[in-house]
Amino acid sequence: LQSVIAQTLPFEDQKPGTSGLRKKVRVFMQKNYTENFIQCIFDALGDKLKGSTLVVGGDGRYFSKPAINTIIRIASANEVSKLIIGQLGILSTPAVSALIREHKVLGGIVLTASHNPGGIRNDFGIKYNIENGGPAPDNITNSIYELSTKITQYKTTPTLETDRLIDILGTSKFNVDGRQFTVEIIDSTTNYVNLMKQIFDFNKLRALIRGTDQRPAFNVLLDSMNGVTGVYVRNIFVEELGASPDNNVRRVVPLDNFGEIHPDPNLTYAKDLVDKLKEDSNYDFGAAFDGDGDRNMILGKNAFFVTPSDSLAVLANNLECIPYFKKNGVNGFARSMPTAAAVDRVAAKLGKEIFEVPTGWKYFGNLMDAGRLSLCGEESFGTGSDHIREKDGIWAVLAWLSVIEHKQMGVEEILKEHWTLYGRNYFTRYDYEECETEGANKMINRLEGFIADGGLVGKAYTALGKTYKVAKADNFSYVDPIDNSVAKNQGIRILFEDGSRLIYRLSGTGSSGATIRVYIECYEKEDVLTDAQVMLKPLVEIGLEISQLKEFTGRNQPTVIT
Numbered sequence: 001l002q003s004v005i006a007q008t009l010p011f012e013d014q015k016p017g018t019s020g021l022r023k024k025v026r027v028f029m030q031k032n033y034t035e036n037f038i039q040c041i042f043d044a045l046g047d048k049l050k051g052s053t054l055v056v057g058g059d060g061r062y063f064s065k066p067a068i069n070t071i072i073r074i075a076s077a078n079e080v081s082k083l084i085i086g087q088l089g090i091l092s093t094p095a096v097s098a099l100i101r102e103h104k105v106l107g108g109i110v111l112t113a114s115h116n117p118g119g120i121r122n123d124f125g126i127k128y129n130i131e132n133g134g135p136a137p138d139n140i141t142n143s144i145y146e147l148s149t150k151i152t153q154y155k156t157t158p159t160l161e162t163d164r165l166i167d168i169l170g171t172s173k174f175n176v177d178g179r180q181f182t183v184e185i186i187d188s189t190t191n192y193v194n195l196m197k198q199i200f201d202f203n204k205l206r207a208l209i210r211g212t213d214q215r216p217a218f219n220v221l222l223d224s225m226n227g228v229t230g231v232y233v234r235n236i237f238v239e240e241l242g243a244s245p246d247n248n249v250r251r252v253v254p255l256d257n258f259g260e261i262h263p264d265p266n267l268t269y270a271k272d273l274v275d276k277l278k279e280d281s282n283y284d285f286g287a288a289f290d291g292d293g294d295r296n297m298i299l300g301k302n303a304f305f306v307t308p309s310d311s312l313a314v315l316a317n318n319l320e321c322i323p324y325f326k327k328n329g330v331n332g333f334a335r336s337m338p339t340a341a342a343v344d345r346v347a348a349k350l351g352k353e354i355f356e357v358p359t360g361w362k363y364f365g366n367l368m369d370a371g372r373l374s375l376c377g378e379e380s381f382g383t384g385s386d387h388i389r390e391k392d393g394i395w396a397v398l399a400w401l402s403v404i405e406h407k408q409m410g411v412e413e414i415l416k417e418h419w420t421l422y423g424r425n426y427f428t429r430y431d432y433e434e435c436e437t438e439g440a441n442k443m444i445n446r447l448e449g450f451i452a453d454g455g456l457v458g459k460a461y462t463a464l465g466k467t468y469k470v471a472k473a474d475n476f477s478y479v480d481p482i483d484n485s486v487a488k489n490q491g492i493r494i495l496f497e498d499g500s501r502l503i504y505r506l507s508g509t510g511s512s513g514a515t516i517r518v519y520i521e522c523y524e525k526e527d528v529l530t531d532a533q534v535m536l537k538p539l540v541e542i543g544l545e546i547s548q549l550k551e552f553t554g555r556n557q558p559t560v561i562t
């Protein structure tokens with residue numbers, strides 16, 4: 001086969017966001033749009049690309065197959081020596097990360113827009129992961145973007161027959177320009193399932209889920225939301241751990257449009273699961289995952305909600321019951337900046353290092369590689385450890401079940417015990433999705449003005465009888481402790497004297513308009529059982545007042561509250 005050089009023109013909008021390039025499917029379908037971006041990824045890798053192996057796969061959303069075929073042809077022409085691809089293009093984001101590490105390859109390309117809706121009218125995405133298995137750091141995504149603004153040609157092998165190539169397990173070898181090019185189609189779950197077996201005690205988990213002579217079965221309901229985790233859930237929970245395919249799992253067949261739902265595990269988009277647990281008190285536990293399998297939501301009996309910031313803290317406090325940590329020890333903990341600081345209290349008590357990084361999993365990778373970080377999380381339903389370099393929804397559920405098995409306590413009991421010991425960091429996030437960009441930018445600019453002129457500091461705000469005084473206000477900036485790289489303007493923070501926080505950010509994962517996120521947090525030592533929305537109401541009002549969000553966006557209500 002002979003490769004050719006195809007002429008092209010740059011697109012102006014190929015700047016990767018928090019987690020890769022995400023656009024409407026029709027944007028990716030434009031002539032040369034996907035080709036350009038793939039070529040720019042390869043060009044950004046420079047000399048390392050020649051002779052390399054890459055992993056390719058994704059959540060199976062609409063447009064995955066044509067995108068993978070494009071990657072195969074362009075990779076072959078760019079002297080990549082081998083692609084390892086999940087059958088039918090299916091690999092969860094954590095599974096890609098695990099494969100890159102297992103096979104010690106140069107990197108991987110993940111085809112997903114994660115929790116964004118899929119299907120022809122919705123979103124597609126492409127993300128590059130580096131050799132540690134984690135999302136490419138800013139310097140690489142910036143260089144991909146730079147290249148995309150200048151690209152004039154790409155290399156491809158148009159005659160390489162890709163039809164049904166990814167459907168069947170096995171290895172195909174091609175001769176391209178006199179070099180050998182290999183495509184290996186692998187089972188989507190084998191490697192990941194083996195990794196989970198090494199980390200957790202499957203015998204104990206099976207006893208928990210199936211019950212024993214002494215104990216009834218712990219009744220779980222796992223919701224894959226028609227996303228990629230379905231295949232992993234069936235394999236791990238049904239086949240390995242003996243969960244019932246009828247009663248313990250739901251929506252476990254991956255669909256390319258996620259059945260027209262928003263595959264985002266939170267109280268709004270996974271309301272279906274919440275309602276099921278409320279209706280049926282036979283369930284002891286519920287969990288949901290996002291489209292690409294890196295997010296998780298944990299619920300207890302009657303849909304008792306565990307906020308992700310608390311989930312992280314509880315796991316941090318109980319890691320010793322998981323074989324992986326027993327063997328490897330526990331290094332430090334970390335959270336993204338907007339995540340509530342519950343885990344900080346656990347770190348202080350256990351004498352562990354704690355890191356606060358910008359939003360996005362890519363900022364955890366260096367700390368893990370340096371052996372400083374074992375467990376981390378984000379308020380956006382992301383939890384994970386240094387077993388891979390992505391957050392990991394299934395891992396989080398297995399970790400929670402391990403803690404439950406070890407403590408022989410339910411979810412709500414575990415949380416209440418935790419709060420009694422540490423106090424409670426109340427947290428909520430208000431999302432205003434797809435606002436008009438102009439108004440959202442004006443709002444943020446005005447807040448930035450307050451920070452520049454120092455005007456907020458010392459001011460007192462009162463709402464519903466509570467008064468908060470501003471101690472500090474800034475735009476979060478992070479210096480990576482390992483490579484000293486700097487990430488600026490990562491979110492506006494208003495920090496109050498009592499430790500409460502208000503944070504404002506614009507989302508970097510949306511595909512249209514501007515999504516504003518407002519993060520609200522306070523801490524209570526004694527009063528730990530109040531409803532979070534009630535407890536945080538005064539701060540929410542103050543947050544709206546300071547930002548004038550309603551005036552700038554015309555929105556009276558958030559789209560999603562978590």
Ligand code: VG1
Nearest residue numbers: 018019114360361378380507508509
């Ligand atoms: C959101 C979350 C962030 C998360 C990112 C990717 O980013 O807030 O915490 O890391 O999504 O998650 P943003 O910029 O929209 O706030 V997912 O499951 O894409 O992989």
Ligand code: CO
Nearest residue numbers: 114115290294
């Ligand atoms: Co995701």
